[in-house]
Amino acid sequence: MSSTIDFFISKFRENINREDEPGRYFVPRPYRNASVSFRNCSIGDFEKRRDILVNEAGLNAFMFRADMIPGCDLLSDSGTTTMTMKQWAQMLLGDESYGSNEGYFELKNKITETFGEDWQSDGENKSVDNLFIFHQGRAAENAMFTVLKRVLNGMGIKLEPKLGSGLLPMLKTRIESKLSSIKNRSGDSLDSVFIIPSNSHFDTTQGNIVDKGMVPLDLPCPEHIDDNRDFHFRGNMDVAEIENLLENEASRVPLVYITITNNTSGGQPVSIANIKRVREITDRFNIPLFFDACRFAENAWFIKKYEKGYSDKSVSEIVHEMFRYxxxxxxxLxxxxxxxxxxxxxxxxxxRVTEKYPGFKGSLTDYQIMAEGHPTYGGLAGRDLKGVVEGLSVVVRQDYLDARIGQIKKFAAGLKRYDIPIIEPAGGHAVYINIDKFFDGVETDDFMGVSITALLLIAGHRACELGTYAFGHYAGGKEIPPDPRVNYLRAAVPRLAYEDADLLSFVEAVKILFDHRDRIPGVNVEYGRELSMRHFKSRFSFKQ
Ligand SMILES: Cc1ncc(COP(=O)(O)O)c(C=O)c1O
Known part of the structure; x- marks a missing residue:
């Protein structure tokens, strides 16, 4: 009896978590669904969806009614999380006092617990603290760059009217091409133009920087465009380029950014080695280093899994180390x-930001009071703060992250099974289909990512074009493609929301398009080509 049971135990063990065939073997599911929401649409309503798409949405995925999506809504992983029962329970306990509510103090403690002891407040002045709450990420970005520009202007920094002669030619070209999108810039002189480099800025970050008259500059590592399955840190920053930029233009660079994970480069992680190296370089020039930290826990998971020397550390220990730099x-959030x-x-x-830019914190506090509310709630209800505190406890759990990133891996493997070209290895929150490669050998138009997105909506799924339309711009009567070129369709997976089988139905819809890619029509831009952040607002029609 016991040897038979032992036989089955050993058989079951062989079936767990095998990396050779993602999706086939048993992967522990650390949670079960505790709440569901019904939709009122039918999978067979293809014509109805086409009509909504053409007449109401102008082929723009952002304008398409979410309640008419019977399949996977992979437009974004942002704000689409299914919250846990404990989060909902905490929200019922929300303290809705006007300022300094219970949730604020819990969040302050949670920030220290999550990111490390360095993230406590300075305590030198209780009304000017280190935690500034905002209603969402881009509001924090807007505050950051509005205040930074205000402080820089106040310091009266005088910059050279021309770029340094030692600057790498491709950096020079990239900076000059970005200048054309900056608002209110008079003449060619660069004497008031600051540059904010990053491994890759997200589109709203880029938009916020441009809006304040500064240049966002992406410096992704050379491997970010390779299809190199063995290189796991394709989100890294190009170390040679940041070094060259600072050697030549340090006075023009008030801050350096690293986005973790690198959404624009495919949700790819950044290694500790890269973060450390960038820190050493910014230290040499006394320049503050910042994270755009939206997916910090997913980034830490990749470090644990793939960076030498980190496999024995917990996700939390790795997060602490990342944030030390x-x-x-x-x-x-x-x-x-x-x-x-x-x-x-x-x-x-x-x-360093408060040392180097005196008045930054005070100005940020004033901005926040005027734009979002008292710093202790910053546009969020007391109950929201409780939800965040509980969310931060869950997100660093090993079992949660194994399931989360394991699901993305299975999704990617499904697309690869049909040779659909994706960024490999897949990142932490999404699968990115390479549009240029998707149409390899087929004559196409400029914005085929928009066409695929529209056809997927008819199929019943939603994804997001992040390519020549989202990142390109229109200037001087012509299209300027993104530089470096990015042309992807992003299928971002909401957290704790879909089953693996749902994602495989998305794969099947993409396969139909891939098999008939020579028949996919291009699009006309009917409205908004010249607007900033145009992909949120534009309208298109299919070419006949
Ligand atoms: C890397 C990155 N930064 C910033 C943002 C902006 O955050 P939010 O949507 O909360 O404004 C996003 C959103 O997707 C993002 O992915």
């Missing part, structure tokens, strides 16, 4: 805060 961060709304800007104790 930066002076501050902003975060959209709609991702790794595991909530539907929320954001924050956090400054490290004794942060």
């Amino acid at each position: 930066v002076d501050g961060f902003h975060i959209s 709609k991702k790794d805060g595991l909530v539907n709304m929320g954001g924050a800007l956090v400054l490290k104790k004794g942060s």
Whole structure:
């Protein structure tokens, strides 16, 4: 009897978590669904969806009614999380006092617990603290760059009217091409133009920087465009480029950013080695280093899994180490805060940003009071803060992250099974289909990502074009493609929301399009080509 049971135990063991065939073998599911929401649409209503798409949405996925999506809504992983029962329970306990409510103090403690002891407040002045709450990530970005520009202007910094001669030619070209999108810039002189480099800025971050008259500059590592399955840190920053930029233009660079994980480069992680190296370089020039930290826990999971020397550390220990190297961060809590709304800007104790830019914290506090509300609630209800506190406890759990990133891996493997070209290895929150490769050998138009997105909506699924339309722009009567070129369709997976089988139905819809890619029509841009952040607002029609 016992040897028979032992036989089955050993057989069951062989079936667990096998990496060779993701999706086939048993992967522990650390949670069960505790609440569901019904939709009122039918899978067979293809014509109805086509009509909504053409007449109401102008082929723009952002404008398409979510309640008419019977399949997977993979437009974004942001704010689309299914919250846990404990989060809902905490929300019922929300303290809705006007200022300094219970949730605020719990969140302050949670920030220290999550990111490390360095993230306590300075304590030198209780009304000017280190935690600035915002209603979402982009509100924190807007505050960051509005205040930074205000402080820089106040310091009266005079910059050279031309770029340094030692600057790498491709950096020079990239900076000059970005200048054309900056508002209110008069003439060619660069004497007031600051540059904010990053491994890759997210589109709203880029939009916020441009809006304040500064240049967002992406410096992704050379491997970010390779299809190199063995290189796991394709979100890294190009170390040679940041070094060259600072050697030549340090006075023009008030801050350096690293986005973890690198959403624009495919949700790819950044290694500790890269973060450390960038820190060493920014230290040489006394420049503050910041994270755009939306997916910090997913980034830490990759470090544990793939970076040498980290396999024995817990996700939390790795998060503490990552955050030791930066002076501050902003975060959209709609991702790794595991909530539907929320954001924050956090400054490290004794942060270089406050040393270098006196008045920054005070000005940020004033901005926040005027734009979002008292710093202790910053646009969020007391109950929202409780939800974030509980969300931050869950997001660093090993079992949660194994299931989360394991699901993305299975989704990617499903697409690969049909040779659909994706960024490999897949990142932590999404699968990115390479549009240029998807149409390899087929004559196409400029914005085929928009066409695929529209056809997927008819099929019953939603994804997001992040390519030549989202990141390109229109200037001087012509299209300027993104530089470096990015042309992807992003299928971002909401946290704790879908089953693996749902994602495989999305794969089947993409396969139909892939098999008939020579028949996919291009699109006309009917409205909004010249607008900033145009992919949120534009309208299209299918070419006949
Ligand atoms: C890397 C990154 N930064 C910033 C943001 C903006 O956050 P929010 O949507 O909360 O404004 C996002 C949102 O997707 C993001 O992915």
